[in-house]
Amino acid sequence: xxxxxxxxxxxxxxxxxxxxxxxxxxxxxxxxxxxxxxxxxxxxxxxxxxxxxxxxxxxxxxxxxxxxxxxxxxxxxxxxxxxxxxxxxxxxxxxxxxxxxxxxxxxxxxxxxxxxxxxxxxxxxxxxxxxxxxxxxxxxxxxxxxxxxxxxxxxxxxxxxxxxxxxxxxxxxxxxxxxxxxxxxxxxxxxxxxxxxxxxxxxxxxxxxxxxxxxxxxxxxxxxxxxxxxxxxxxxxxxxxxxxxxxxx
Amino acid sequence: xxxxxxxxxxxxxxxxxxxxxxxxxxxxxxxxxxxxxxxxxxxxxxxxxxxxxxxxxxxxxxxxxxxxxxxxxxxxxxxxxxxxxxxxxxxxxxxxxxxxxxxxxxxxxxxxxxxxxxxxxxxxxxxxxxxxxxxxxxxxxxxxxxxxxxxxxxxxxxxxxxxxxxxxxxxxxxxxxxxxxxxxxxxxxxxxxxxxxxxxxxxxxxxxxxxxxxxxxx
Numbered sequence: 001x002x003x004x005x006x007x008x009x010x011x012x013x014x015x016x017x018x019x020x021x022x023x024x025x026x027x028x029x030x031x032x033x034x035x036x037x038x039x040x041x042x043x044x045x046x047x048x049x050x051x052x053x054x055x056x057x058x059x060x061x062x063x064x065x066x067x068x069x070x071x072x073x074x075x076x077x078x079x080x081x082x083x084x085x086x087x088x089x090x091x092x093x094x095x096x097x098x099x100x101x102x103x104x105x106x107x108x109x110x111x112x113x114x115x116x117x118x119x120x121x122x123x124x125x126x127x128x129x130x131x132x133x134x135x136x137x138x139x140x141x142x143x144x145x146x147x148x149x150x151x152x153x154x155x156x157x158x159x160x161x162x163x164x165x166x167x168x169x170x171x172x173x174x175x176x177x178x179x180x181x182x183x184x185x186x187x188x189x190x191x192x193x194x195x196x197x198x199x200x201x202x203x204x205x206x207x208x209x210x211x212x213x214x215x216x217x218x219x220x221x222x223x224x225x226x227x228x229x230x231x232x233x234x235x236x237x238x239x240x241x242x243x244x245x246x247x248x249x
Numbered sequence: 250x251x252x253x254x255x256x257x258x259x260x261x262x263x264x265x266x267x268x269x270x271x272x273x274x275x276x277x278x279x280x281x282x283x284x285x286x287x288x289x290x291x292x293x294x295x296x297x298x299x300x301x302x303x304x305x306x307x308x309x310x311x312x313x314x315x316x317x318x319x320x321x322x323x324x325x326x327x328x329x330x331x332x333x334x335x336x337x338x339x340x341x342x343x344x345x346x347x348x349x350x351x352x353x354x355x356x357x358x359x360x361x362x363x364x365x366x367x368x369x370x371x372x373x374x375x376x377x378x379x380x381x382x383x384x385x386x387x388x389x390x391x392x393x394x395x396x397x398x399x400x401x402x403x404x405x406x407x408x409x410x411x412x413x414x415x416x417x418x419x420x421x422x423x424x425x426x427x428x429x430x431x432x433x434x435x436x437x438x439x440x441x442x443x444x445x446x447x448x449x450x451x452x453x454x455x456x457x458x459x460x461x462x463x464x465x466x467x
Contacts, residue, residue, distance in 0.1 A: 038403070057294055060430060061295060066444075147364075148365075238374075
């Protein structure tokens, strides 16, 4: 895994060698940003949720209610993300980028539902998800005068994620799962930058990732079950940030 | 003759307005739009193997927009109207649902950056939340029908473009994606729900494309 990562980073470093002469058709920029990810980790399906709790669709299908039970809806995860991207701009219209992003679930994933193991029982559920990714993209820039740039780029990312779930009832029953793995999701990104002066811009972007790991075996020891789940990196990301260009645009 | 004169004058006002007075700043606008959503109430998020004929809906709405040169806030209200109901085509006895018809009211609140394209228009991208109140009905596999009464709150984003046609009017096109599901509100009657729990939630998630016209008051 680290070998592949080193190759990717080395190729990117060679491709993005700064060419800092003023007459050079190349420019470089650094962007810092933060944002959110609706539905982080997708529906967080795992085998045990279907086998024991009757949910074919993970966190979506696990929500059930019954008179006499105080249930609370378990929402999909909302993730927060932050990161930085190094951008190489070539001939004003072309770009190559490498970034590093961290993401973590900050809302949702907690609640109570019911299931039946011969009798109806209240089940407390907890889900969480975190990880990082390194996207590498190339794309096209449309500059509008000296005010703004709109960029569309696409590529691939190395993504690593950790998905945890926990289910407890008064049966007594306690299932805990932890799944760690990596994948290479496809990345599409569209970004707008509004220049405050000739070097600084505020930016916003929409990214879409599409990629899932293979099914991963639960690495959590000490509970009654061994669970299996894929880690899903697919989803949209909305980001706000600032960019600094090394040379005036 | 009179009709022709009106048409010519209208075209002249449009051209002159578009070329001379579209430079005005736009701070506060009210718009109306129409649009659509495919696969409303997506039943496969409840039962992934379900073979369905997805529901399609038309959307009519009002947009309220506040903006300064590079920042905007967008709110308003949208109502969906069913074009065709959703149907489960196979294995209804397991899924527990034969047919569904989801209608909703959406209250969006989004904010973000806009990128003015000189005096011609603007491109904008924002994030935010939407509140949903849904009605409609679900026809179950045992032949009975249950009404939907389901609220949900979801996060998403909005991306759009405006084309300024006069100093006060703009055409706009928007894409809104929201991720939102209600709590379980219906007890399905298939073998999948052997314990007769309330298990069917209403999935409001999806993409909406809208086109409209906005009048700038300020």
